[in-house]
Amino acid sequence: KQEVTQIPAALSVPEGENLVLNCSFTDSAIYNLQWFRQDPGKGLTSLLLIQSSQREQTSGRLNASLDKSSGRSTLYIAASQPGDSATYLCAVIHGSSNTGKLIFGQGTTLQVKP
Amino acid sequence: DTGVSQNPRHKITKRGQNVTFRCDPISEHNRLYWYRQTLGQGPEFLTYFQNEAQLEKSRLLSDRFSAERPKGSFSTLEIQRTEQGDSAMYLCASSFYTGPGNTIYFGEGSWLTVV
Numbered sequence: 001k002q003e004v005t006q007i008p009a010a011l012s013v014p015e016g017e018n019l020v021l022n023c024s025f026t027d028s029a030i031y032n033l034q035w036f037r038q039d040p041g042k043g044l045t046s047l048l049l050i051q052s053s054q055r056e057q058t059s060g061r062l063n064a065s066l067d068k069s070s071g072r073s074t075l076y077i078a079a080s081q082p083g084d085s086a087t088y089l090c091a092v093i094h095g096s097s098n099t100g101k102l103i104f105g106q107g108t109t110l111q112v113k114p
Numbered sequence: 115d116t117g118v119s120q121n122p123r124h125k126i127t128k129r130g131q132n133v134t135f136r137c138d139p140i141s142e143h144n145r146l147y148w149y150r151q152t153l154g155q156g157p158e159f160l161t162y163f164q165n166e167a168q169l170e171k172s173r174l175l176s177d178r179f180s181a182e183r184p185k186g187s188f189s190t191l192e193i194q195r196t197e198q199g200d201s202a203m204y205l206c207a208s209s210f211y212t213g214p215g216n217t218i219y220f221g222e223g224s225w226l227t228v229v
Contacts, residue, residue: 044220051215089156100145100209104156
């Protein structure tokens, strides 16, 4: 059974710091991995998607990496800003076909202090 | 492209009542998903449609839950005889089914409180 874990559950950093959020999954057979952002009481905003054949994706100050063999992904946020404060969720589609069924971690709640 | 739209955004209902949520996906997206999220947890998959066909249902979806997607456009999620344990945010998402690069887009969610 595929399980996704995100550690730490919460993180507080000063503005301007670079930071890394971690995501691990128990089964390396994934179709793709997606990182989302969720503001309190809101829906999910897609940040980055990494296909199983890829090793990283970048968008602005965000960089996501994927190491399938070790079952790990990281989300790197450069020069953090208070507006980055939110919960970050990673999710995988398990298996070799596009079921679209995402399995989520519990998220890391990030607070960036001015 | 107006994004995934969900209504109502908030619903408070008494235990035992029926509730229905509506989701309008991004136009031309042929896949539509329903998830449920409780406080402090990641979303959990409930069911998904490809066009009008419901392809998979989670064990979480008891017989009190029913989802439809008539004509492959909008979808409804109905919960009958609500229980306090049904209190959660119900998230709808959509995507265009292609290969491993297709992003899944979520709506703002519908909050359900059962009192």
